[in-house]
Amino acid sequence: QVQLVESGGGLVQAGGSLRLSCVASGMIISISGMAWYRQAPGKQRELVASLPSVGSTTYADSVKGRVTVSRDNAKNTVYLQMNSLKPEDTAVYYCKGRSGGVDYWGKGTLVTVSS
Numbered sequence: 001q002v003q004l005v006e007s008g009g010g011l012v013q014a015g016g017s018l019r020l021s022c023v024a025s026g027m028i029i030s031i032s033g034m035a036w037y038r039q040a041p042g043k044q045r046e047l048v049a050s051l052p053s054v055g056s057t058t059y060a061d062s063v064k065g066r067v068t069v070s071r072d073n074a075k076n077t078v079y080l081q082m083n084s085l086k087p088e089d090t091a092v093y094y095c096k097g098r099s100g101g102v103d104y105w106g107k108g109t110l111v112t113v114s115s
Helices: none
Strands: 003-007 010-013 018-025 033-039 046-051 067-072 077-082 091-099 102-105 109-114
Touching: 003 091, 003 102, 018 033, 018 091, 018 109, 033 067, 033 077, 046 067, 046 077, 077 091
Parallel strands: 010 109
Antiparallel strands: 003 018, 018 077, 033 046, 033 091, 067 077, 091 102, 091 109
């Protein structure tokens, strides 16, 4: 059974930083396409960063230069380092993993950025 568990969200002031973690079980992240999405209140879920098993990472234009996605294969964990946070970054952040042609989602972690 695949499970993705996010953590690291919280309340931070504008300009601050957070590091989100996504621990995977039941799948091997080193051979899986991983991604971070977010959903702000009243808005659709949007891609923040993707980390394919092969190839380059990609970032949404809105976070480019402020966010870095990475993985620790030994810990089977994906990270999202977010710097220079803005109030518009406030959202629930979700981890997504693709394994065996199926997308799996975590339950999300809330990030709130105060101005």
